[in-house]
Amino acid sequence: MVKRSVLSRRVFTGISRRHLACLVQELAEPWLAGVEGRRHAARGGSRRRAAGAGARHQLVFIDRLTATLIHLRHDLPHAVLGLLYGVDRSTITLAIGEIRTLLAERGCAVPDRPGLRLRTLTDVFAYAQAEGVELRLDATEIQVRRPPAGRGGRRAFVSGKKKLNTMKATVIADQQGRTLWTDALRPGRMHDATAARNEGIGICFQHFRDVEVLLDDGYLGLRRDHPGRAVTPPRKGNKISPPEVLEARQRARHRHSSKRISVEHALADHKRWKQLIRWTHRRETLPATYQAIAGLLSDRATAA
16 A cells, blocks of 8 residues: 555646645535435435444545546556555446546636536537637547457447547637537547537537637538638648749648647647557546546646
8 A cells, every 4th residue: 555645646646736625625525425326226215324324435535536537647557556545446446437427527627717617519619709719629539449349330430540440539729728628529430520510519600600610621511611610721722823822821821720739739738648648448438538637637727
């Protein structure tokens, strides 16, 4: 066993102790409510003993939280974490499943708006229109394990770009590179624009007509459907274009790239957490993991 105060340091959890204290204060009550709800369902009614009676948790809430953060940050196996905390591997597995869900449901923090969090794409567009924020949207792919042989839908995860089995995450950031939203992840074979459409971006463009979103060349279909609001870089000039036209288009593409680079920085910040470099666990839990990490990084960027 390792001293618990050491495991709560930033080098292990990826967040400051002040941030950790805020998370404990925010999530302790929902976690306790979930525990009591499961106990109520197992008993089939109200408790018969006084509060506090019965067996104690082998792993208290703050240890469950720090163990989950260490797992997200460094991808340590559950058995290793159980050794560090002096509990069985199954206890760590149960704790990570509970806390990861709570972290994923928090959403992303809003700059200069304490207590306000964005959980859906509609929330992001409403915030952008109210505050006059120009959004940046991009997609990234995370390598996942290949589905077993004989299972349907194996080709859906084969990325045409990376030639690997991946899942695709669509992320929205502001002009300072602060994450505002991430989707529920899609199979890697799906096109970037199709993934955005499946999240309802077309409906958001219809209802929030003052919002502009900067995109790359992979979203030309959205620019065609929503001209003036889905902004992609100008097309490259062809070989017969005059030199001045080629130079003007190149300068325009450079200006667009300079504005859109903030979302690339946000994606790079996500990939500093080891679990998002290559996912080796069940694909079903990757969306909750990505949303949990995005919410934690949005907290840190807002506090900074």
